[in-house]
Amino acid sequence: MDSLQALRLGIEAVRFLLRPIEEELRFLGDPWLDLxxxxxxxxxxxxxxxxRKVVESExxxxxxxxxxxxxxxxxxxxxxxxxxRARLLAALK
Known part of the structure; x- marks a missing residue:
C-alpha cells in the first residue's frame, strides 16, 4: 500500500464511521460530511x-x-x- 492508497482508505474509514451521525455534524452551519x-x-x-465516464456524464x-x-x-x-502548477514550479526553482 502506498501513501495515496492509505489516504484514500483513511477518508473512506472516516466517512464510514461518521455516516450514522452525519445529520448532526455541521461546519460553519453547513452539513459537514462532504468527503x-x-x-x-x-x-x-x-x-x-x-x-469515470458515468460520473462525468452525471x-x-x-x-x-x-x-x-x-x-x-x-x-x-x-x-x-x-x-x-506554474506558480509551484516557479517556487521550486
Missing part, C-alpha cells in the same frame, strides 16, 4: 474508463440543470490548475 467519494478502480481499463447533467456550461467549467478549472 469525496471514491470512483471504483482496479477492475480493468475498460471498466475503470466506464465508471456531473455534466447536473451542471446543465443548474444553468452552467460543463465545458466552460472544465476549461476554467484546467486554467486554474495550470496556473497553480
Amino acid at each position: 469525496p467519494e471514491n470512483i471504483p478502480s482496479g477492475l480493468g481499463g475498460k471498466n475503470d474508463s466506464r465508471f 456531473m455534466d447533467r447536473v451542471s446543465r440543470e443548474n444553468g452552467d456550461d460543463p465545458d466552460a467549467l472544465r476549461a476554467t478549472e484546467r486554467m486554474s490548475l495550470e496556473s497553480r
